[in-house]
Structures are given as C-alpha cells and as structure tokens.
Amino acid sequence: MTFNTSQGEFGRVYLDEKLLYSIMSNLLLNAIKYSPSGTQVTLKLEGDSEQIVFEVEDQGVGISEDEQANIFNPFYRGQNVEGISGSGLGLAVVSKCVEIQKGRIEVNSHVGEGTRFRVYIPRTDKNAIPAGIPRGIID
Ligand SMILES: Nc1ncnc2c1ncn2[C@@H]1O[C@H](COP(=O)(O)OP(=O)(O)OP(=O)(O)O)[C@@H](O)[C@H]1O
Numbered sequence: 001m002t003f004n005t006s007q008g009e010f011g012r013v014y015l016d017e018k019l020l021y022s023i024m025s026n027l028l029l030n031a032i033k034y035s036p037s038g039t040q041v042t043l044k045l046e047g048d049s050e051q052i053v054f055e056v057e058d059q060g061v062g063i064s065e066d067e068q069a070n071i072f073n074p075f076y077r078g079q080n081v082e083g084i085s086g087s088g089l090g091l092a093v094v095s096k097c098v099e100i101q102k103g104r105i106e107v108n109s110h111v112g113e114g115t116r117f118r119v120y121i122p123r124t125d126k127n128a129i130p131a132g133i134p135r136g137i138i139d
C-alpha cells in the first residue's frame with residue numbers, strides 16, 4: 001500500500017472521526033478485496049483552500065460503467081465479484097457519511113484495470129457540522 005500527500009500545509013479541516021473511519025475503511029477494504037494480491041493500492045490526500053480530497057486507487061477487477069451507477073445502493077454487488085464475500089452495504093454507508101459532511105464522492109473505473117474513488121470534503125466551519133455529531137479535528 002502506498003500513502004501519498006501533497007507537499008505543504010493543509011490547514012485545518014473539521015471532520016467527524018467516526019464518519020471518516022467508515023469512509024476510509026470501506027474504501028481501503030474494497031480496494032484490497034477486489035484486487036489480486038501483489039498489486040498496488042494507493043491512498044492519496046490532497047487539498048486546497050476550499051476542500052480536501054481523499055483518493056483511493058487500486059489495480060483490481062474494476063467496475064463496468066453500467067454498474068457504477070448502482071454501487072452506492074444498499075445490497076448491490078457487481079457481476080464480477082463472484083467468490084469474494086460481501087453484503088453490498090459498504091459503499092451505501094460511505095455515501096451517507098460523505099453526504100452528512102456535505103461532501104461528494106466520485107468513481108472512475110475500468111474493468112480489468114482498476115478503480116479510483118475520490119472523496120471531496122468541503123472545509124466547512126466547525127459550526128456547520130450538524131448537532132449531535134461528535135467533532136474531530138484533522139490537521
Ligand atoms: N475497489 C473496487 N473494485 C472493484 N469493484 C468494487 C470496488 N469497490 C466496490 N466495488 C463493487 O461495488 C459493489 C458494492 O461495494 P460495497 O462496498 O457496497 O459492498 P461489498 O464490498 O460487496 O460488501 P460490504 O462492503 O458490505 O462487505 C461491490 O460488490 C463491487 O461489485
């Protein structure tokens with residue numbers, strides 16, 4: 001697994017720790033699970049004054065264009081994941097966690113080549129996070 005960050009100061013972003021954990025663990029576990037052993041999984045962190053971006057990229061089985069529209073629906077599983085266990089819930093959870101933080105998620109994938117997910121989280125003021133959600137600070 002490769003971790004990359006761009007150089008320099010990111011500043012501070014208000015994020016809920018548990019939501020971030022759900023997002024990153026699901027994306028990384030998928031990347032590992034749907035890739036042959038020995039291939040690269042890359043986690044990259046980027047950002048600017050408006051938002052931060054988490055990118056998880058693999059060289060795995062990929063997701064067809066038709067299926068990309070469905071993968072965020074609960075219980076949906078791709079055609080090419082036979083023999084790899086799962087319930088089809090991970091990305092539905094990720095999508096909800098991203099939505100709560102007013103972010104968005106993007107997928108880019110080619111069958112047999114690999115998949116890249118990008119999560120964009122705006123640098124909102126801490127007061128913009130809905131009440132009841134614990135706040136964590138990521139520097
Ligand atoms: N990195 C990836 N590479 C290839 N296919 C993926 C990848 N991530 C998700 N998918 C496809 O999207 C489907 C939905 O993913 P999701 O994480 O929601 O469910 P799951 O991994 O099948 O099960 P769960 O996460 O609940 O254990 C997967 O079944 C798979 O077809």
Ligand SMILES: [Mg+2]
Pocket residue numbers: 026029030086089090091
């Ligand atoms: Mg999953």
